[in-house]
Amino acid sequence: MNEDEEGRKAREFSDEDLQDLVSSTDSGARNPRSRAVALLIAGLALFWALFQVWIAEPQFWFGELPFVKILGSEQTRPMHLALALALAFLAYPAAKTSPRDHVPLYDWALAILGAGTALYVFWLSDELARTARSGLPTDSQIWVGALGILILLEASRRSLGPALTVVAGVFIAYSYFGQGWLIPDLIAHQGRTFDSIINTQWLSTEGVFGIPLGVSTAFVFLFVLFGSLLDKAGAGNYFIQMAFAGLGHLRGGPAKAAVVGSAATGLISGSSIANVVTTGTFTIPLMKRVGFSSEKAGAVEVSSSVNGQIMPPVMGAAAFLMVEFIGISYLEVIKHAFIPAVISYIALVYIVHLEALKKDMPALGEARSLTSMLLKVFVGFAVAGVVFYAVIWAVGALRSVAPEIAPWVLFAAIAAIYLAALAVASKRPELELDDPKAKQVKLPVMGDVVPTGLHFLLPILVLVWFLMVERQSPAKSAFYAVLMMIAILITQKPIKALMRKQGSLAAALREGFNDLIDGMIAGARNMIGIAVATGAAGIIVATVTRTPIGTELAGLVEMLSGGNLFIMLVLVGLFSLILGLGLPTTANYIVVSSLMASVVVSLGAQEGLIVPLIAAHLFVFYFGIMADVTPPVGLASFAAAAVSGGDPIRTGFTAFFYSLRTVALPFLFIYNPALILYGIDLGTVAGLLMALKVFVVATFAMLLFAAATQGYFLARSRIWESAALLLVAFTLFVPNFWLDRVQPPYETLPGTDFEEVLEEAEPGSYLRLIVAGPDFTTGEMSQTTLVVDIDDTAPAQRLSDTGLFLMPESDRMLMDEPMPATEYSERLRSFDFYGGDPVEIVSVERPQDQMPREVFYIPALLLLAVVVMFQRRRQTKPAF
Template structure:
């Protein structure tokens, strides 16, 4: 074996190990015998509890969150191993995990029984209740270490800030807090582990993860893949375009870029490699397409519903505002795929490998009914939670319209178990996020960071403020699922932009996009690294390719910071004509930027044409009469020259 082959084999093993580390099912324990049946039964009980008490049942918010947390801790210590090399197949969990489950269940049960009394006394607790809070916090950190190591470390740093912050100078310092005060906030209050993060997990996240699992078992993902093939499969670079469309549609439903890469990527990445794309490029396309689904309407991976709750507005307004950024992101990615295919001289799939469009619609088209039902119910005024529950049952009903797609009782059970399991890792992330948010609230860290950034930025320069917030959002979102990343970022970064004069909805969208893009931002580009594991490619190169392909996502938020005409319905003074014109010129700007980066427009670009195309992109992306006129004229000139050269 040559040295090059040996190094590639080592790389493939590392990539596969990373894939297994990041894909939840591969990391989980499996049990044999009665315990396996017991766990399956408990997962179904949990799903039934969530479906009932988030819609018809009456329960206080704190009790719902505490019980949800109990389920999360039980399943984390049953399913997630203590260390990576631990034996996965077991008959019984280790003794220490049973002890951790006992401590976790006991602590939160004590909270449920005593919270009303403590709330009535204004948060007064005795020494025993301090111990209870401390034990619960230790158990939560151990659960987070297993489910998401990076986030547990970040939360530990934030928790330490409660004490060492008093030694920091300037805006980052505070007066310091006692252990008792910190534990009251983190466990006995509604700003810590039982705060916003777990509230999001106990409602939106669980239901939409479960909904995604039901769609998968109904055959919806196969329908999306087949339908995408009929649309773009025969065009140059068809498999890559299929990956973009399929991953966008699935990503906006399941809300997890990593999970989407690990599922759809196993189909699309090999197809792209067979077509002739480099393996780094193939992995990057899948990672970028899966990441964008988290801010792509109409579902936005459940993030949109959370944003609507934070802003106190209807979800429809959030969804409309996100349409144009998502459109530009995916148009830019499709153009990059197409130009790369033209540059490499790649063709699409042969006709015999493309399913018949009418046959696909006839045999599988009914599977889109639950998605239409979900959107229709929300527009009719139902809450997203009711819409999600009805759509889950609608998925079962729709699958029964044809024998080939019918969900049997076993499939329904498998979907329930997989959905509940999928909600565990994200849910634990949301619990530990409560520590971060509790620290931010107690220490006024978000406000202080805002003051610090505004102090560093002279004359309240909105773009420099945005740049610093972009860095903050990307760092805070690294290694964290989309919804969880947004919950962290909105607590710390959004107030900074609002203080600088940015509209609230614009601020939230700005931070959401960068929190999601942290999935493809080195050095912790998790989506790109998981995709490289499937592609067998170099992780660093795949991450850099992902940043290049998703470049429009990193740029476009700066163009709606102080001119939100690109966000439908946000600017009250913008007419529909002004918005449509801004979208048209932004699409031209996107085409120019991607063409310049890829070196292809109508034909291969020379160096001068590439520089000009990249330079004109900002003039078209920024809404303005003069900039639009300059950009359109230059773009037309470059296109005209290329047409003449082609003839």
């Protein structure tokens, strides 16, 4: 064994070390020897899970009973945080050298004080509404709040690392001092008093107990619990085995299976680190076996696991936060996030395929065709879609014919399907993960794997049904999915025992209850860090809303970029990446969206680019999660290196290189929002066809981008060929970039024509206003772009409906401050309407006809044909 191999062997962690790594980051590494203490921690976690299920729906079932009090958000949020704080100090040691086999006295004290400060808000919510939340906090309330903030920051440090604690502490200091030699004049302010800061951050519903913690309480817990129960039932292993059965026989098959398996577990997981360790312990050794280096094997697992955080429906809890921050429905968030996530995963599978071609890697077992596998997947999805729509039609018909018995018929149908799936599964042995280090690796067969876990698909279908068909809230949908999982965990083993006529029914039933309890405890422990993160991140959100930093950060970015929009976006991406260092997905998104999302929108408007708010939020979210990949922090890269034995820094850089597609996507959907289906109505046939076209073209373009960055297409690429592939991919992604240079998209008219153009505009169209005026803070002239949508209001009424006040003056169209509480008053609040220089409408832009932008696909495809022609001469192996 050479020195390099010895080093890798020394870096490689044992299974116990890996589980300790996951528990240290996700659920707490403390494992008390005392049975009473262990039972107390487990009991608190179980109570937390039961409390969350209770407030999700059952409390309303018994709300009319005199002894049942309906708990509102002013009480559920403090209880949620109280349990999280208590468990944080009992489950997470203070430092690496702190005892793990018992709970020190100081941790007991912190757990009690932390829970007490949160329960203070729970018990005295009515009194706080009369005093602190009315601007009259008492001294005792202030001191309780100050203690609560300090304990929360310490809990954050323990469960999440120092990053969020430091950031939150800096924001509190900035809020208090307001100005100083470390604070740029652009964001300086007078400073807030100690009492007002504590009142905002702890006693009101703006800070710690604000929207982020509310989302954690109402939505996130149930989805994390659902994922935990699904994994405990055996679904995680089922997904991995399915991935290996379908992809293991291809070139680089273990890596492709790692990508698909991580995508499946990412659907229900909120932790990229847990995803890396869960799937990586099996996939990484197999990747190394077929020829991937330790660093590349780890990098593939990191890229696929981190990408799980952009995959709906959970998106590391960011999906639910976007609902609250943006003010759109949950289904809208899923709609906008779906295509970028899917094409990113498809591209990663292709990147792995190219790596296998470059190294001429063998397949595990008999080699199979990637094209035939993709065709089977397409047929499978098409058949599933037809069946799903048939079920929707059948349920609709049943409800119209027999509405009273419809719920009972549906319940009986689900029960029958469940029993039939178990009957099929009971005829086969239980799935077990093979040893990836065994001398002979036997890949699972799809026909043997699929029947063993069909019942795991039922709760996922229930979740999708309630979300997409019934249009219920995410909380209610997750509640019914959790109920389904509870039923499966309790009954699957006893029913299988009966069907197989072997084993004790009582033992199987007891095992099922134990699995349920273990799953609920695991789900609650996995929520500790998320709950603490959302509470601590609320400090940042409140500071942004109460100080100038939220509105003036755009000016700082504009100054650094010199007014160039692309450089502005690069800087915003870098800031998002830096702000996300060391933060879990949820806290990461809260921090970067609070600071940077509005910056993207306002800077785009200044340059004449109208950026949808959802695109801005997805932009900063994509860059924020890249912090899990990128050195020097890159927690997921360190976890993968611990599994592979590779160098963590090299693993991180390789993973970042593989993730370039995830870095490129945000820029693309900023310039072409159609990529996130913005403005496309999926309720019409035309909208569905447009979405299908966007998906196909974007997928093809992303595959070309991946080939360009990997330096391999049909053969190893020359530099000009890679550049040509990048150009083709860019043209397919953003054809309007070239079209706008050939045919301007707007007819520009003077601002004085606004009223006339507004009255002449057709309903359903829009106008763009270029508005210029002095900045309210700096006094310097600035510019922004407003969009005026034209509805079917009478032409003479349109101007008054906008809330804009115009003051025509010779050849200029001056403006007064818009009517308060209107869309444009918010958009123009950065302008000084009472300074020396007036605010004016510089010009009006009216859309004009252009040729179809798809025309530019023709030269792009011709250029692609040239690259293919040159590479075919050098091609030595099949491309797929």
